[in-house]
Amino acid sequence: MLEISRLDAYYGNSRALQNVDIRVPDGGFLSIIGRNGVGKTTLLRAILGLMDRTRGSIRLDGVEISGMPTYRRARAGIGYVPQGRGILPRFTVAENLRMGTFARDETRPPVDEAFIFSLFPVLKERLGVRGGNLSGGQQQQLAIARALLSSPRIILLDEPTEGIQPNVVEQIETVIRRLNKELGITIVLVDQDIAFARSASDSFAIIDKGRVVAGGPVSDLTDDLVNRHMAV
Numbered sequence: 001m002l003e004i005s006r007l008d009a010y011y012g013n014s015r016a017l018q019n020v021d022i023r024v025p026d027g028g029f030l031s032i033i034g035r036n037g038v039g040k041t042t043l044l045r046a047i048l049g050l051m052d053r054t055r056g057s058i059r060l061d062g063v064e065i066s067g068m069p070t071y072r073r074a075r076a077g078i079g080y081v082p083q084g085r086g087i088l089p090r091f092t093v094a095e096n097l098r099m100g101t102f103a104r105d106e107t108r109p110p111v112d113e114a115f116i117f118s119l120f121p122v123l124k125e126r127l128g129v130r131g132g133n134l135s136g137g138q139q140q141q142l143a144i145a146r147a148l149l150s151s152p153r154i155i156l157l158d159e160p161t162e163g164i165q166p167n168v169v170e171q172i173e174t175v176i177r178r179l180n181k182e183l184g185i186t187i188v189l190v191d192q193d194i195a196f197a198r199s200a201s202d203s204f205a206i207i208d209k210g211r212v213v214a215g216g217p218v219s220d221l222t223d224d225l226v227n228r229h230m231a232v
């Protein structure tokens with residue numbers, strides 16, 4: 001269970017998140033939605049310990065992680081697929097994948113590499129290619145595979161289908177569903193695609209101006225809420 005209580009996050013003196021309360025049970029799938037610039041990325045960064053200043057509580061399976069450095073949060077089982085993918089362009093696919101294994105806590109069994117390559121066969125074909133020479137869709141697959149290699153219990157994904165060709169979008173969405181349904185990995189997804197949020201997730205949270213303004217089971221995600229908080 002990921003439990004976030006009364007979380008505030010700051011850039012300098014400017015408060016980007018205010019009083020955020022979110023709960024995601026083990027094996028759950030939460031979609032975080034909202035317009036551009038409302039604080040969705042900031043929330044993922046705060047969960048990971050990448051913000052300079054936060055207040056409030058972040059608990060993973062009852063353990064307070066908000067005081068921990070990022071690498072310890074990763075070892076506690078939080079994987080991250082950042083916006084823009086964050087792969088290392090001069091490193092090969094194989095080297096980028098190896099980076100993911102560094103974040104794994106020895107107490108959790110490694111994810112079967114064959115399973116990862118069955119999800120992303122193209123990565124196996126391109127192990128020696130530099131990350132920077134992959135297409136956008138392949139880079140996104142690499143970012144997800146790298147996160148998986150840390151054997152996470154929970155994966156935070158920030159707009160994983162942004163700027164990706166439609167045929168690859170479907171493939172990536174299928175993989176995200178399988179990680180949740182077949183491996184039981186808890187998913188926290190930031191996405192603008194409401195149709196995917198509705199079909200894949202079991203709960204949602206809408207963020208507006210740094211606050212959670214609506215949330216609950218995904219069946220409560222009405223068109224009215226979407227229009228009110230997503231329309232420009």
Ligand SMILES: Nc1ncnc2c1ncn2[C@@H]1O[C@H](COP(=O)(O)OP(=O)(O)OP(=O)(O)O)[C@@H](O)[C@H]1O
Nearest residue numbers: 011014016034035036037038039040041042043083
């Ligand atoms: N490094 C930074 N320094 C100062 N302010 C920032 C910084 N990064 C983001 N902000 C501000 O914090 C607020 C929330 O930004 P955030 O990136 O979390 O939004 P978002 O909902 O993820 O938007 P997007 O969908 O565009 O990524 C915005 O007002 C943004 O301008």
